[in-house]
Amino acid sequence: MADALPDPPPAGAPSPFEDAAAYDALFGDFDFDRGFYVALARGISGPVLEVTCGTGRILIPCLEAGVDIEGVDLYLPMLERLRAKAAARGLGPQVHHADMRSFALPRRYALIVIPFNGFVHCLTTADQIACLTTCRAHLASGGRLVFNTIPPHLVSAPGLEGVPVLEHEARDPATGHTVRIYDTRMLDRVAQVQHSVMAIEELDDAGRVVASRASVTDMRWTWKPEMDLLLRAAGFARWTLEGGFAREPLTADSPLMLVSAWRD
Amino acid sequence: MVSVQDYYCAPELYDLIYSDIRDDIPFWIAEAKGSPGPVLELCCGTGRVLVPCLEAGARVEGLDITRSMVGHCRAKLAGRKLEASVDLGDMRDFERPGRYALITIPFNSFLHNLTQADQLATLARCHAQLAPGGRLTINIFCPHSARLAEHDGTPRHIKTLPHPEGGNVRVTDTGRCDPLEQRISVMRQVEVLDPAGRVREAHDLSFELRYVWKPEMELLLTAAGFGRFAVESRTGYTQGFAPKPVLEEGDQTVWTAWQT
Numbered sequence: 001m002a003d004a005l006p007d008p009p010p011a012g013a014p015s016p017f018e019d020a021a022a023y024d025a026l027f028g029d030f031d032f033d034r035g036f037y038v039a040l041a042r043g044i045s046g047p048v049l050e051v052t053c054g055t056g057r058i059l060i061p062c063l064e065a066g067v068d069i070e071g072v073d074l075y076l077p078m079l080e081r082l083r084a085k086a087a088a089r090g091l092g093p094q095v096h097h098a099d100m101r102s103f104a105l106p107r108r109y110a111l112i113v114i115p116f117n118g119f120v121h122c123l124t125t126a127d128q129i130a131c132l133t134t135c136r137a138h139l140a141s142g143g144r145l146v147f148n149t150i151p152p153h154l155v156s157a158p159g160l161e162g163v164p165v166l167e168h169e170a171r172d173p174a175t176g177h178t179v180r181i182y183d184t185r186m187l188d189r190v191a192q193v194q195h196s197v198m199a200i201e202e203l204d205d206a207g208r209v210v211a212s213r214a215s216v217t218d219m220r221w222t223w224k225p226e227m228d229l230l231l232r233a234a235g236f237a238r239w240t241l242e243g244g245f246a247r248e249p250l251t252a253d254s255p256l257m258l259v260s261a262w263r264d
Numbered sequence: 265m266v267s268v269q270d271y272y273c274a275p276e277l278y279d280l281i282y283s284d285i286r287d288d289i290p291f292w293i294a295e296a297k298g299s300p301g302p303v304l305e306l307c308c309g310t311g312r313v314l315v316p317c318l319e320a321g322a323r324v325e326g327l328d329i330t331r332s333m334v335g336h337c338r339a340k341l342a343g344r345k346l347e348a349s350v351d352l353g354d355m356r357d358f359e360r361p362g363r364y365a366l367i368t369i370p371f372n373s374f375l376h377n378l379t380q381a382d383q384l385a386t387l388a389r390c391h392a393q394l395a396p397g398g399r400l401t402i403n404i405f406c407p408h409s410a411r412l413a414e415h416d417g418t419p420r421h422i423k424t425l426p427h428p429e430g431g432n433v434r435v436t437d438t439g440r441c442d443p444l445e446q447r448i449s450v451m452r453q454v455e456v457l458d459p460a461g462r463v464r465e466a467h468d469l470s471f472e473l474r475y476v477w478k479p480e481m482e483l484l485l486t487a488a489g490f491g492r493f494a495v496e497s498r499t500g501y502t503q504g505f506a507p508k509p510v511l512e513e514g515d516q517t518v519w520t521a522w523q524t
Contacts, residue, residue: 125479125482125483152443153443156409157409157413158409158410158413189409189513190406190478190511190512190513191478191479192477192478192479223446223477223480224444224445224446225380225445225446225480226477226479226480226483228380229380229480229483229484229487230483232487233483233486233487250444251444252442252443252444
């Protein structure tokens with residue numbers, strides 16, 4: 001099987017989240033979760049914080065809807081792009097360059113969200129608990145943390161390793177080019193970590209690859225009983241685990257795990 | 265219609281089908297003999313581990329939840345002129361007068377805690393029954409994704425062992441896995457075959473396990489009050505139960521958790 005494994009990641013390969021333009025070309029219009037998070041934020045009375053806000057795919061529509069929302073992200077290029085996009089719409093967002101495991105902000109929020117699998121970049125149990133504890137400390141009395149994660153069965157099943165998988169394809173509105181992201185995975189099933197070598201390709205109208213960039217990222221998956229223990233360790237008083245944005249029950253085949261955890 | 269028995273209500277069958285599982289016994293003897301104080305084995309069953317520990321001179325007490333297993337174990341001790349306290353008890357809520365320097369849960373018995381509440385109750389009880397500086401040692405398997413997927417409702421031949429009175433014992437499992445709650449339900453058929461291969465007896469038994477992932481076990485131990493723990497990886501029960509340098513899925517693991 002060794003020859004089926006991908007090439008080792010290039011030394012010093014960047015994170016895919018350092019290239020905000022490519023990220024937006026791929027995911028800027030991704031809307032499978034946007035309706036859920038925007039509606040959730042609009043329905044809350046009190047300030048909202050989006051952790052791993054990226055280029056503002058969810059934060060900007062929330063601002064446009066009048067939500068009092070701030071953002072946190074680890075990647076400056078993402079935040080710069082978010083600010084530029086918001087400025088073009090006449091908006092001045094409050095976003096903070098900080099780590100989800102250790103951010104410290106003066107306000108307390110009625111709602112904190114971590115959309116689009118942001119939590120899976122906490123790679124160790126210590127990181128996971130630090131993130132959850134930090135979020136809980138930033139919740140106002142009665143406040144709630146809501147996030148979605150990768151269902152383990154979608155990543156840990158046998159046979160998904162060592163071959164490039166087309167994750168997503170989109171048309172870059174800026175260039176008209178097609179942008180594709182391929183993910184070649186190696187799994188550490190004991191540590192529950194997926195190591196991904198990503199290739200982002202840009203294709204011109206004739207289908208020729210005109211640009212290709214390699215990056216690497218890791219993701220940790222979490223099983224349901226483990227999530228219960230993490231939320232308990234972080235001090236949450238109660239929580240629900242659901243299987244979709246329409247509040248479907250969580251099953252072994254759910255496309256995602258939706259966590260809602262209350263501070264009190 | 266075949267009646268299905270609880271797995272542990274048939275101690276003679278239990279001993280027959282685990283007669284090949286021996287490689288973990290030297291490990292448990294060393295643990296028990298190396299203990300500076302009293303030892304308690306939870307889920308001691310028919311004494312597969314307890315009896316050799318006593319024969320090697322260790323002082324070990326035993327608890328088991330199943331009356332017929334306790335009776336069978338006591339009879340074995342009497343037959344070998346061994347003395348040890350072996351009592352009926354549930355690992356989730358046992359209460360003993362003394363404190364132990366070592367509590368052990370060999371051979372995946374911890375996985376009979378089928379809910380998280382049961383897992384935490386067992387660990388908290390062990391923590392409370394340990395003397396200061398004492399430790400809990402648990403052997404469970406590290407889940408293996410592909411092997412979990414084999415529990416798909418089709419019968420699988422597990423092993424055929426020689427019967428001490430001639431002929432063979434054949435074990436066939438039909439398992440189902442619930443990956444959300446991490447439960448494996450097994451219908452186990454045990455057939456006693458005569459030397460010509462004809463089925464003399466057939467027994468249908470059932471048992472359930474809740475498997476535990478490594479990061480989850482760390483969280484469980486922490487939640488139960490253990491401040492310090494370590495895990496080591498070992499080969500299987502018929503491959504020497506030997507230490508391995510790297511923990512891989514499917515390995516046997518030995519968790520040690522210190523009371524302080």
